[in-house]
Amino acid sequence: MPNTDGAEAGALGDDNPSTRELIIRAARGCFADSGFEGTSLNDIAAGVGIRRPSLLHHFPSKDAIYGEVFEVALSDWIAQVERAASGEIMNGWEQVELVLDVSFQFFRHNSDFVRIMRREAIDTNSHLGFDLGATIRPHFERALDWFEREMTAGRFRRQDAEQLMLTGYGALLSYFSDAAFLDGLLDRDPLSDDSLHRLLEHTRSLFAATLEP
Amino acid sequence: MPNTDGAEAGALGDDNPSTRELIIRAARGCFADSGFEGTSLNDIAAGVGIRRPSLLHHFPSKDAIYGEVFEVALSDWIAQVERAASGEIMNGWEQVELVLDVSFQFFRHNSDFVRIMRREAIDTNSHLGFDLGATIRPHFERALDWFEREMTAGRFRRQDAEQLMLTGYGALLSYFSDAAFLDGLLDRDPLSDDSLHRLLEHTRSLFAATLEP
DNA sequence: GTCTATATAAGGATAGAC
DNA sequence: GTCTATCCTTATATAGAC
CATH class of the missing domain: 1.10.357.10 (Tetracycline Repressor, domain 2)
Known part of the structure; x- marks a missing residue:
């Protein structure tokens, strides 16, 4: 049974990035430009092209997004x-x-x-x-x-x-x-x-x- | 007629600092520790020992405090x-x-x-x-x-x-x-x-x- | 998985009493 | 000059429809 995501899906540099990966990329730019407090979930969501609550379907919190970006x-x-x-x-x-x-x-x-x-x-x-x-x-x-x-x-x-x-x-x-x-x-x-x-x-x-x- | 403040009152390193100077000192520490967005007027006011609105009697806005600290x-x-x-x-x-x-x-x-x-x-x-x-x-x-x-x-x-x-x-x-x-x-x-x-x-x-x- | 609507809190700034 | 009370905006996070 084929897995459309694949085990490696979402890795950096992926050409067919998951939404989760798109969030990480957008968040990385925002956090770099404006810092943690200077970045709102709206900023990140706008970078992805989705709405704010949709982010929190993929990550439990803003801190979690930041932690993943950094790690x-x-x-x-x-x-x-x-x-x-x-x-x-x-x-x-x-x-x-x-x-x-x-x-x-x-x-x-x-x-x-x-x-x-x-x-x-x-x-x-x-x-x-x-x-x-x-x-x-x-x-x-x-x-x-x-x-x-x-x-x-x-x-x-x-x-x-x-x-x-x-x-x-x-x-x-x-x-x-x-x-x-x-x-x-x-x-x-x-x-x-x-x-x-x-x-x-x-x-x-x-x-x-x-x-x- | 004596001037209790003196022309130089409020300068850095003053031993009898004005409230304005105390605000600058507290704000400098907060902005250094937490950045502009990471610092709230409450944080600065707490460092001075006064309430938030009292800050804005000495400075028109948070941006003004930051600008003065930096300059x-x-x-x-x-x-x-x-x-x-x-x-x-x-x-x-x-x-x-x-x-x-x-x-x-x-x-x-x-x-x-x-x-x-x-x-x-x-x-x-x-x-x-x-x-x-x-x-x-x-x-x-x-x-x-x-x-x-x-x-x-x-x-x-x-x-x-x-x-x-x-x-x-x-x-x-x-x-x-x-x-x-x-x-x-x-x-x-x-x-x-x-x-x-x-x-x-x-x-x-x-x-x-x-x-x- | 994404959305709208909403709960809840915090922040900046102002009004007005003292 | 400092305070309490208030206004307005923005922010995080959740609920629930689709």
């Missing part, structure tokens, strides 16, 4: 970075470049998530049921241990790797989360191919200058 | 940085260190403003009547011109100064705006004296390594 994007991000970081066949610098590239591309193509994550990082009272920093912490510490081993092995110059990671991610996340601000600050489109290439090259050379022995 | 802090920041940047008696590197120190200390002691500014930078629809990026732009370009002159004079290595400033400020602003997130991520208090010293030293050495000829 889907967060697990996507973690999965991609972990995947890039686990192919430890390469030498130290190639590994750094790969993770940097993967993170960069993810942020570029998921800038809505970047802005939502930023809002969560700023808020004192998170709308999620968990501590974002504590969730990322094991991955962060694993990366830290890896840097420590590379430095001990002499493949990297000894550095404050923790601060370097905070600086690198802070700079990248800021660029994408604050793109609207940069659009007013700079005399160029911050999201043009040229600008993004320039950002990636600068970040790469920053890591290189800091780490090369 | 006071923004002009404070610009004034301090411009003051540090205009004493051009020093050589290039001392100038960079001074502006970096002044910015760092300002962010440290005005982390509420940093979080509000970040929220404004993220939001597509600002609650202010002006473009934050465009407002800062002349100061940003002045700094850029200065870097250009220093590099041309050979006192700095030739660099992508624009990206360097974006990275530096992005990293600093992120650290302070996301302190709550860092508290969960790191195995230490991100706002302890030690942590802040470590951050400043790292940022300083990052600029030094990038700029020294």
